[in-house]
Amino acid sequence: MLALVDAKSTILIDCGGDAMHRCLSCGIDPMSIQSVLLSHKDPDHVSGFPLFMVKLWLHGRKEPLPVYGIPSALDLVKKVYGAFDPGHWKGIHDVRWIETSLKPEAVVLENDQWLIQSSPGKHGVPVVGYRFSNKATGIRVCYSCDTEPCDSIVSLAQGCDILIHEANGNIPGHSSTVQAADVASRAGVNSLYLIHLSKDLTKDQVAAAKDIFPDTTVAKDGFILEL
Numbered sequence: 692m693l694a695l696v697d698a699k700s701t702i703l704i705d706c707g708g709d710a711m712h713r714c715l716s717c718g719i720d721p722m723s724i725q726s727v728l729l730s731h732k733d734p735d736h737v738s739g740f741p742l743f744m745v746k747l748w749l750h751g752r753k754e755p756l757p758v759y760g761i762p763s764a765l766d767l768v769k770k771v772y773g774a775f776d777p778g779h780w781k782g783i784h785d786v787r788w789i790e791t792s793l794k795p796e797a798v799v800l801e802n803d804q805w806l807i808q809s810s811p812g813k814h815g816v817p818v819v820g821y822r823f824s825n826k827a828t829g830i831r832v833c834y835s836c837d838t839e840p841c842d843s844i845v846s847l848a849q850g851c852d853i854l855i856h857e858a859n860g861n862i863p864g865h866s867s868t869v870q871a872a873d874v875a876s877r878a879g880v881n882s883l884y885l886i887h888l889s890k891d892l893t894k895d896q897v898a899a900a901k902d903i904f905p906d907t908t909v910a911k912d913g914f915i916l917e918l
């Protein structure tokens with residue numbers, strides 16, 4: 692789960708596990724959540740969605756929640772959420788499902804604060820990475836989870852200040868620390884944050900990434916970056 696928090700609102704990206712618990716433990720006001728974006732349909736990214744909806748309802752959310760995602764991700768989440776028959780939770784907020792494109796640099800949403808675009812990654816199931824451009828600060832952040840190194844993510848990250856990239860290992864559908872560093876270097880970003888880490892991550896693997904891209908940081912669960 693990634694949360695982008697600015698003065699006005701919060702955008703939540705992916706919803707694996709207990710997203711509400713993570714928001715609260717990071718000091719994020721659940722009532723500030725403006726929308727949810729999903730990257731793909733794998734369980735570690737969407738399985739917490741029904742629980743998150745119930746917890747938002749218990750926190751008193753009334754207004755509809757926009758949820759953005761590519762068709763395969765939305766289809767699965769709709770089924771899983773629907774299986775809980777959410778209509779029986781009296782007064783629960785509606786979910787506004789917004790299907791997004793798998794095309795490169797597709798516009799996902801644009802408002803006064805953000806321009807958000809997506810491009811496909813390379814994984815066992817369809818997946819997108821996101822680029823967030825904050826209109827007030829000019830800061831641009833690219834987030835790519837669950838992908839092999841690929842040109843479409845390099846292009847998406849070009850011009851960004853920060854790349855948040857997975858480092859689950861050099862296995863099909865994923866990237867090693869070194870591969871993530873190579874993507875950061877090719878994209879020309881200022882800083883790289885490694886997420887979705889391999890359970891076998893070693894100091895040597897991090898050092899090897901820093902040899903390629905010195906401004907590399909390992910961002911474990913609960914990591915907070917203030918911009």
Ligand SMILES: [Zn+2]
Pocket residue numbers: 733735736837887
């Ligand atoms: Zn994953």
